[in-house]
Amino acid sequence: MEQTVPLFLEILLILGGGILAGTLFKRIGLGTVLGYLFAGIVLGPLLRVVESGQNEILHIGELGVVFLLFIIGLELKPSRLWSLRRQIFGLGLAQVLLTGAALTAALAFLPLGWRAACVIGFGFALSSTAFALQLLEEAGELNTRFGQTSFSVLLFQDLAIVPLLAALPILAPGGGDAGIDVRAVGMSFAALGALVLSGRYLINPLFRILANSGAREVMIGAALFVVLASALLMALAGFSMAMGAFIAGVLLAESNYRHELEANIDPFRGLLLGLFFIAVGLSLDITVIADNWWIILLAAPALMLVKAAVLFPLCLLFGESRQTALRTALILPQGGEFAFVLFSAASSAAIFDGQIGSLLVSVVTLSMALTPLTAYLGRRLSGEDAELEELEEDFAGAGADILMIGFSRFGQMAAQVLLSSGYDMTILDSSAERIKSAGRFGFRIYFGSGLRRDVLAAAGIRQAKVVLVCTNKPEITNGVVDLIRSEFPETRLFVRSYDRNHSLSLRERGVAFELRETLESALRFGGETLRELGFEPGRIEEIVDDVRRRDAERLALQQARGAGVGGGSVLAPSRVSPEPLTRPRRADGAVRQPRGAPPRHLQEAAERQPSEAAPPA
Structure with a gap:
């Protein structure tokens, strides 16, 4: 040892x-x-x-x-x-x-x-x-x-x-002085052939x-x-x-x-x-x-x-x-x-x-x-x-009511909703691999970057009723939004947000609508968990809607206080810290809520507005 x-x-x-x-x-x-x-x-x-x-x-x-x-x-x-x-x-x-x-x-x-x-x-x-x-x-x-x-x-x-x-x-x-050994050469090529055959038929x-x-x-x-x-x-x-x-x-x-x-x-x-x-x-x-x-x-x-x-x-x-x-x-x-x-x-x-x-x-x-x-x-x-000159940018046929910038997983799901409604879309993406992959399923996606004014113009941004910015990185998203707000100020912007601070930053930039990429999926996930725990559908909908409403109210309040990334000041911090809407119960003698009972804030709301109170589960 x-x-x-x-x-x-x-x-x-x-x-x-x-x-x-x-x-x-x-x-x-x-x-x-x-x-x-x-x-x-x-x-x-x-x-x-x-x-x-x-x-x-x-x-x-x-x-x-x-x-x-x-x-x-x-x-x-x-x-x-x-x-x-x-x-x-x-x-x-x-x-x-x-x-x-x-x-x-x-x-x-x-x-x-x-x-x-x-x-x-x-x-x-x-x-x-x-x-x-x-x-x-x-x-x-x-x-x-x-x-x-x-x-x-x-x-x-x-x-x-x-x-x-x-x-x-x-x-x-x-x-270089060694003579050619025909047998050794033959054995080498035989081994090479054996490897090829094994790889093709055995592995x-x-x-x-x-x-x-x-x-x-x-x-x-x-x-x-x-x-x-x-x-x-x-x-x-x-x-x-x-x-x-x-x-x-x-x-x-x-x-x-x-x-x-x-x-x-x-x-x-x-x-x-x-x-x-x-x-x-x-x-x-x-x-x-x-x-x-x-x-x-x-x-x-x-x-x-x-x-x-x-x-x-x-x-x-x-x-x-x-x-x-x-x-x-x-x-x-x-x-x-x-x-x-x-x-x-x-x-x-x-x-x-x-x-x-x-x-x-x-x-x-x-x-x-x-x-x-x-x-x-x-x-x-x-x-x-x-810098972004990879594929030939052919925008023949571009120009629709909806222009989508970024066709990653978020954009792909949003596109399914819009295409199912019968709308035509112009989709713009800067990933050649994604364009080729989507092309196998019949999608017509144009190569180009949303950070270039000429590309946006060629893609028909002036004809679009709404522009969807679904890019992955917040810094890229901010750049696209800033460019469109500067060059095409009348454009209605619907933007994918990365997190709460990014949402505040986008609101300060004047977008028409922003949505955090995980918000609705997290609410749905929590609702389905309540369903598994025995809550009635009406109660689940009430709780989820209340959380959504209170989250929107807090976001609006934070926006009013100037707490966004782009609007920070000496008095207001440049970033907000995540805080729960409903704090968990402590273990120091607090009584746990009975199964199926609404949270305290819903009970208080029901007491203040009896006519709007939901029936008990």
């Missing part, structure tokens, strides 16, 4: 350091990848509290890369690939080949050897999927034109890591049987087994484990159990991938970095400049606008997490030594840290007019 204490202590230190650094770096906008690297550097080279088993930690962490490629494969449905085929296999392929070739040519002048230059050049050509997508999602730009273009390039880069890893044994010293029936058992832990174990068995089979056949996991993911992309597999694998993927990045930090040679700090400071900006200079004209060549090309080039200039994987594997294969590997990882890390700055620069240089 005493021998295992140091091991457990190191595990706790790694977990604690990863949690602390990942959370901190996420909060300051640098991403968890840099946080994990920082934790590894602090625990290893700086403080030296984790000095044993670094290679073992790295090998275990490599399973995170295997699981990541499996999940990437699960996402690659043929229909999705086909819709983005030009950007993925055209622009993405050109970016990897030309950027890799340019960097390889530049590195050829250094005393590294052509094999090392090739690996480093194409490793640097890959960008950070996790980092770039995080920036796009946080800015709400993933569904913009440049967001989709960036995603397509990243998707091909994720595919490119598979052949790059497969090429390392060939580029390793002595790998789905297997998961069907396991799902019928109802044991969730069995499904988790089966998911891990499929990924690791596929990876091991490809490794034994001479390919990389990552390639095996990727092929298994692609084969299961159309499976009915795809989402179950992804949900089961994703926690292991995140944990092990974080462990991998921590292990990379543990393995860094701080002495080498300190001795060559000037090289890192020069190499990282040079790398970003070369990648942006190659990607910008490529985007223009593939038909993107200047703004989209500029923003795409400036969101993807960094090195990526797959560079860590490639450089670690290349170092293990003796293509270059560990000191060079530490320098390369440091260059990639610095380029990641500089990416928020380049992304901000892209927004400033491109202007605001290109």
